[in-house]
Amino acid sequence: MPSAASLHRGDHPVFLLLPPMSPPLDSTRFEQIRASGDLPSPKGIALAVIRLTRQQDVSTAELARVIGADPAFVGRLIKAANGLVAFSRRPVASVHEALMVLGLPAVRTMVLGFSLLSHYRRGACQAFDYNRFWSASLARALAAQVFAERTRAAPADELFSVGLLGSVGELALATLYPADYASVLDAASQPRAAPLLELEQAQFAMDHRELTGAMLEDWGLPRIFIDAVAQAHDPEATHLAEGSRARRMLQVLVAARCVAEICVSGDDTARNALAAALFTEGARLGIERECIAADCERIAALWTEWGSMLQLEQPGAPSFADLAAAGPVAAIAAKAPAASQARKRNPVQLPATPLPADGAAGEPAARAQRALIVDDEPRTRAGLRAVLEQAHYEVHEAGDGRVGMELALELQPQIMILDWNLPELDGPDLVRSLRQTRIGQAIYMILLTHSDDDEHLVAAFEAGADDFIAKPLRPRVLAARLRAGQRVVRLQQEVEREHEEIRHFASQLAVTNRRLHEAALTDALTGFPNRRYAIDRIQQEWSAAQRWGRPMSCMIIDLDNFKQINDTYGHDVGDEVLRSAADALRGALRGQDVVCRTGGDEFLAICPETDLVHALRCAERLRCALDSLSLQAGDARVAISASIGVAMREHWMPDVDALMKQADLGAYLAKQKGRNRVATVQKTGESAGGVAAAD
Known part of the structure; x- marks a missing residue:
């Protein structure tokens, strides 16, 4: 029998059903996890922006100045202002205009989401599909926003935020415990497996729902949204008053989750079953079947547009009009049990699919090392590519600094060679921007320069470069410099492996401590709390x-x-x-x-x-x-x-x-x-x- 933690919101009591002896993640445990430094969190400019937006007297000019230091985010923010909410306005062309159009709450969430996506696009958890996770999160965010606009359940931009971050605990577990979480996901995908939440509790003495709530609270989201996210996993158990604003917001999130699962599922049978649940939730919200289908067509178009902007690999957007025309809900509801059971095991990933064997999300050493060349001269890029390929690198190229920034964050290369003078963003500024990110701190960066005078070299190293090469290029010298860089990269990888072993030991110790704590609160004979x-x-x-x-x-x-x-x-x-x-x-x-x-x-x-x-x-x-x-x-x-x-x-x-x-x-x-x-x-x-x- 589950226990119930009683929460209160306005005049409406809320009962958040929890597994036996599974209270919300206590603050001490969460502080220990956060202190490890491995919890997914905003970095660099994103962290500064979030701190600023929490201040009541922050000025738009100050925010624009801080955001302007991150060229990649500037581009995404302006695209978001033009593509998401500014359909009837003239095109936004500056950070200041984007801030005025979107407002501080939306900007705070966007910078948080973009920062997490940039830094946690890949990871070491082999069974966790990072691309699918972000695709589903994006679809859920867009669906929550569109449904909020129609139902007025809550401000649309705020529900976009809740939808985007509503399953971040899954990403956190994959980041904190990559090997152990891979085993949990593999077990959850087996026939007749226990629900994912139960498997997580057994392995980590916490589940992704608890961790999501703790992280959202730490990031400053209002309690009413955190409660809604927690109850969206089991909406039938809610005690929220029918017709209340809180109940309608919960229903919006449940409908948005159905849309996200339909978008990322490639199985037509599963999509039909999920569509039955979606139209049922739409009816509870008072939205007619045809209106739901029209809204979802708009969501699918936005999802495709945003996926392209964020460089996500997405399956083709489904036709919600066809799903709506497939017949009455009762005709397809019979297909629901299989999809419902799949959602029970893994609510976002249907099913949890291992990543390709090339190790795209595994250890860097499991595949050829990646190198990124950023230079606007094709001849220089060709010469560098020849040397790098001879050294068995996987080579990628960019012709200007802005594209180089985006590729570096996406590809996470081990070595990066970039010219001093680049269009859009010059070499030293690109190095400085990357060094502010977690990914950029691990890249071995070599600056190409036409001058080797002392002032030039000091400027290169102060910007954060690891080495420099003077033009014109000499292949033998370049190859020698690359070998030196490889030695540094290998040392960094060894340090990271040792760090991972320490993290693994610490995580096991934390799980053991939590189990001991729960045992200390449990009567062994009856299983009741003591x-x-x-x-x-x-x-x-x-x-x-x-x-x-x-x-x-x-x-x-x-x-x-x-x-x-x-x-x-x-x-x-x-x-x-x-x-x-x-x-x-x-x-x-x-x-x-x-x-x-x-x-x-x-x-x-x-x-x-x-x-x-x-x-x-x-x-x-x-x-x-x-x-x-x-x-x-x-x-x-x-x-x-x-x-x-x-x-x-x-x-x-x-x-x-x-x-x-x-x-x-x-x-x-x-x-x-x-x-x-x-x-x-x-x-x-x-x-x-x-x-x-x-x-």
């Missing part, structure tokens, strides 16, 4: 109820005659009684309730968002579940029952101890009245069956 967890949890629920003025109740469940059972039949039978009682309680509790074993024969049930009347009814259901149990002990039958005390938080109670004291008095009253009953010492207008209230 007293230590119970005290922390009831204090959290007390604080939330106090803050938001919401009702809260608790129950003390005391098994009847347990000491006599132990003394008569032995501790083995006593343990079996406890296990059977725990199973019965699990089956009878509601989704949002939490039950813990706090003593030998005593349990505590925490009931958020529950008044006294409803708590008494729930307690009676628990009593009946226990009363129906019995165990065979030799020739005798052992009956099981419990006395249950119920209490609700009232304004006169100073703290949570007073609430538990009232519940304890209720359990004592139940035993006084003959056991096997529910009682409370507080006033209530209802009394039924085995329920007793104080006079």
Whole structure:
């Protein structure tokens, strides 16, 4: 039975369903992960922009100045302003205009998304399809924006942000634990595999949903969006009020996820099944089938345009009009189980597909080293290519600095040879820009110069170059310089491998520590949380109820005659009684309730968002579940029952101890009245069956 973490938003309670004993990623654990330096995060200019946009008094001119230091992002930002939201405006031609058109929230998310895409386009996790991940994220972002425009569920640009980053925890796990996560994805793709979230919990003691929430909170996204992302994985379990703004925003994200999965899936059967879910979600949003199809055609066009701009390899965009015309939803819904099961295992990647055998996302040493030539003279590029190919490099070329910047971030070459004087962006500025990125820091850069005077060489090294070669080129000298560069690159790779081993050891240690922490909070006999967890949890629920003025109740469940059972039949039978009682309680509790074993024969049930009347009814259901149990002990039958005390938080109670004291008095009253009953010492207008209230 899942437990439930209660969150609050406005007047609407939200219950985020979690696996047993799987609370949101605690701040200490997240700080440890972030301190490792391996968590996907914005770099360089992107980090500066995000920090600036969090300031209330930041000026557009200051933002434009910082953004202008990254030529690659300048180009993407202007293209985004022209291609995404500025259809009816004159073309945007400057950073300042783009900022005015898009606004700070959209710019912050775009710079974050572009930075992550640039730095984490590839990685070491063999089973994680990075290109597919970003394609799906982009489609989800565009779909969330278009549906938000139609439904007014939330600002469109903000839902674009949420859609783009809504599965970043998957990328984080692939980055933090590449080998282990590859094993998890391989296991998830097998027939009859457990859900991906369960496999992640078993391997890492956390899942990508928890990590996504922690990262979004760290980046400053509003809590309402973080909650919606978490619930989008299991929308049927939400307790959001039907018709509320929060519920409509959740429905938008669920529909956007369906669109993204349709876009990245190459299987027609899976697309048909996913289309059934999409049109169902559209109906819940009040959007007619034809309108959904028209919106999705627009989304597909934007997805193709953005994919080209971001250099993503995308499958052909599907025809949503054909999917809508395929027949009634019921006719294709029968095909849904297979696709639904695939989404259960891997909600974005359908299925998790290993990368090509050439090692495009594996270790650099697994394939020929890459070299990038940036020079505007074709003859110079041809001469450099001949020398590099003789040294068995995989060679790529660019004719100006801006293209060279984009190729360097995309290809991640080991060695880069660039001319001092380049169109668009000269060599020293290109070196400086790359050195501000994580990818650029690992590239061995050689500047070509027409002069070898001291001032020129000092300027080259201060810009961040590793070496220089004076023109005209001498092939033997160039080959010698390349061999020296190769030695440096190999040393860097050895250091990275050692670093990876250390990271792997640290990750395993962190997982072990988390499992030990969870074990310390779990009762080994029943599998319920123990007293230590119970005290922390009831204090959290007390604080939330106090803050938001919401009702809260608790129950003390005391098994009847347990000491006599132990003394008569032995501790083995006593343990079996406890296990059977725990199973019965699990089956009878509601989704949002939490039950813990706090003593030998005593349990505590925490009931958020529950008044006294409803708590008494729930307690009676628990009593009946226990009363129906019995165990065979030799020739005798052992009956099981419990006395249950119920209490609700009232304004006169100073703290949570007073609430538990009232519940304890209720359990004592139940035993006084003959056991096997529910009682409370507080006033209530209802009394039924085995329920007793104080006079």
